[in-house]
Amino acid sequence: MNQVQPLAIAGIYEVCIGVTDAVPQIQYWEQFGYRIGQIGELSASAAGELYGVRSKVRSVRLDHQDADHGLIRLMVWEKSTNDGLEMLSMKVKGNRWATTLTADLLNILNHAEDAQSANLPVKYTSPRWEVIYNKERKARPFIGAAVGVREMMLLQPLTRQVFFQRFNYALPNYGKIDENAFFKTSQITHMGMIIQDDSKETLLFYEEVLGLIRARDDVETTFESSLAGREIFDLHPGEKFVVTAFDDPRASKTDFAAARSGRLYILRFPSSIALGDRFNHANPGCLGMSLYTYRVSSIAEYFHRVKASNAQKITEIVPNEFGEPSFSFTAPDGYFWTLIESGSQ
Template sequence: MNQVQPLSIAGIYEVCIGVADAIPQLQYWEQFGYRIGQIGELSASEARELYGVSSKVRSIRLYHQDADHGLIRLMIWEKPTNDGLQMSSMKVKGNRWATTLTADLLNILNHAEDAASANLSVKYTSPHWEIIYNKERKPRPFVEEAVGVREMMLLQPLSRQVFFQRFNYALPNYGKINSNAFF
């Protein structure tokens, strides 16, 4: 007799971000192709039961095309317990980052450099080359195609993102670029 295995969610289903004002974050994430999805609210007692925080919370899930994971959830707490992650390292407790596939990593780097020049709170790494699959392969430069990714990290007070751009390979079920989005 076959027994049906219960459904489970594996990996990170969504990145939750506590915000005081959702509008700037909605505008920001729209540039990466996200859109408003489900909106919900919990009373202080319901939030205490679910999250261990006695504060009313309004929640906005952001969808990205037809993805069922890797989503963003903006949470507007009536009584936040702290100032959030701010600009601390990627190793701070509670840190979650969004990994985003892009077709133009240099465009993101240009914006990060402009933000730093404007004295905005931003930290970033320069894009670096990484070979993820077939590491033993030794292509001949300028003769054979280079297969890998360029990656960079971007920290802002309300977002932590790792961006990557693929070169000469595709994984259809891992990352999907929204061609209508700015980034």
């Protein structure tokens, strides 16, 4: 693939969640600041054309304040394919999750503990301290400011979430907290995927075909270096993964303060580690978090670019549930994507 100029693409637009009943999920996401936006549906044949699933689907798009990315789409399938990833380990190929900024991590932890005490299906990790930026900075406990985040994971049958709370630093374009929301959370700031590719060849697709920029690359997390990473991703002694973050073209490769939410985080595990393959449980038609979407300003140009790449199972451009021109494909790393036409970013 040849290097090309980036097209008009913003941060990841939606996390799509397969459900059997939208009402409980609407009530759940309202606590995080989301509200009902558009509602639409596709017939079984139309869903088959766009998503490869011959089942009628009714979808509800959930907005968050004035955000143009990091939204939720609840997809109510008449006939779902399977129960999805449920509460399976995060350490599998095909895994998808959503990360959100909060101003009140302890409130979320309190509810996670209450849910577990009530024997509800939930799994969570304790909030762990992590230094994300300027790791070489020398700490001065009880004298200087502690600069970093507390982060925790929360798994439920239909949702796979990571939450973080910042301390003593700010990123103006990376998450806008709704202070009126019960959990004081932003829109989804970044989404993640697990792959195995020692050559990094599959990463070129996101850079050269989709026109994203590598905001962070080859950031290593080991069992020994990160307690949060160890617990969230089930790392064993000696194991590691490497993170590459893709941002929309308005961000910067060198200035961390210019980071924008809507990022895609790809975690690469070395091929020497045995990982399960759950791609068939994280595609449209499955329950739970099963699809990410991007909006682009020239979908015809993106369609031709994706057709010329090594992506697979590329559909034609057809209207989605909301009447938006869209097409889907499977990226070289095995993940299913849908692109949506947008007049402007």
